[in-house]
Amino acid sequence: MIQIVFFFFAAVTVGAAINVIAQKHVLYSALSLILLLTAMSVLFILLRADFLAVIQVIVYAGAIMVLFIFVIMLLNLPRDEDGADRLRWLKFIGIPLGLFFLFLVGATVWNVEPSSAQPQLVGSAQAIGQSLFTDYVLPFEATSLLILIALIGAVVFAKKDL
Amino acid sequence: MIPAAWYLILSAVLFLIGVLGFFLKRNIIALLLSVEIMLNAVNLTFVVFSAQHRQISGQIFVFFVLVVAAAEAAVGLALVIAMFRNRESLNVDRSNLLKW
Numbered sequence: 524m525i526q527i528v529f530f531f532f533a534a535v536t537v538g539a540a541i542n543v544i545a546q547k548h549v550l551y552s553a554l555s556l557i558l559l560l561t562a563m564s565v566l567f568i569l570l571r572a573d574f575l576a577v578i579q580v581i582v583y584a585g586a587i588m589v590l591f592i593f594v595i596m597l598l599n600l601p602r603d604e605d606g607a608d609r610l611r612w613l614k615f616i617g618i619p620l621g622l623f624f625l626f627l628v629g630a631t632v633w634n635v636e637p638s639s640a641q642p643q644l645v646g647s648a649q650a651i652g653q654s655l656f657t658d659y660v661l662p663f664e665a666t667s668l669l670i671l672i673a674l675i676g677a678v679v680f681a682k683k684d685l
Numbered sequence: 686m687i688p689a690a691w692y693l694i695l696s697a698v699l700f701l702i703g704v705l706g707f708f709l710k711r712n713i714i715a716l717l718l719s720v721e722i723m724l725n726a727v728n729l730t731f732v733v734f735s736a737q738h739r740q741i742s743g744q745i746f747v748f749f750v751l752v753v754a755a756a757e758a759a760v761g762l763a764l765v766i767a768m769f770r771n772r773e774s775l776n777v778d779r780s781n782l783l784k785w
Contacts (some may be wrong), residue, residue, distance in 0.1 A: 532712060537698055537702070540702040543702075544710060544715070548773075549715050554715075559725065572735070572737075575728075583751065587754060587755055593716070594762045595714060613709065617708055628697040632697070633763065651744055655745055670755070673755075673757075676760045677759040680764050
């Protein structure tokens with residue numbers, strides 16, 4: 524039963540990811556990425572990372588992707604002139620090389636000890652909060668600085684003349 | 686139950702798709718979306734190892750990756766707006782002033 528759920532949502536994530544890079548218009552790519560993020564949150568639930576699943580939907584699909592879609596619609600984009608000529612041959616080299624990379628990763632992963640990712644541990648908000656505010660206080664505070672810098676940087680870049 | 690290897694292979698597939706998108710697309714917003722795919726693939730790996738080793742640290746790292754992704758999206762999209770204002774195009778091949 525769990526396997527069926529896993530395979531269904533794994534297929535959804537892979538299909539959505541392929542759709543993201545296959546679409547010509549970037550708005551459809553962004554919408555497809557939202558589907559990917561939502562399916563990914565189901566995989567998080569299967570791994571009992573409950574809090575992250577919620578955060579994934581609220582912050583990623585809800586906030587970051589809204590930012591993307593907002594900008595896409597703001598810019599009123601021209602049609603995508605994809606695939607410049609000098610990149611044409613890259614596809615024929617890149618895709619086989621990528622598949623080879625995938626084969627290497629798959630072979631490596633398959634040969635390590637067979638263990639099941641098993642949900643003993645529940646990533647509840649309490650557990651994550653406790654760890655975040657004891658062991659990871661310094662990174663957490665550094666994060667706030669990072670966000671402040673990103674905020675100022677975004678304003679500086681996007682403003683016409685400061 | 687589901688072996689951890691399945692999750693890892695799924696994560697590798699997603700990461701591969703992200704890399705291919707990053708190298709094959711020329712629209713800068715599509716590149717940012719490809720980066721998001723890659724970040725999500727890495728997040729999945731973190732959560733799988735967190736569940737496998739029964740340590741919460743992996744999920745904390747996902748949290749930080751999320752924050753960095755948000756910062757990257759904000760700054761990246763600001764750059765996109767600035768670039769579109771200057772060139773009327775989002776093609777990364779067009780903005781090659783540094784490449785003389």
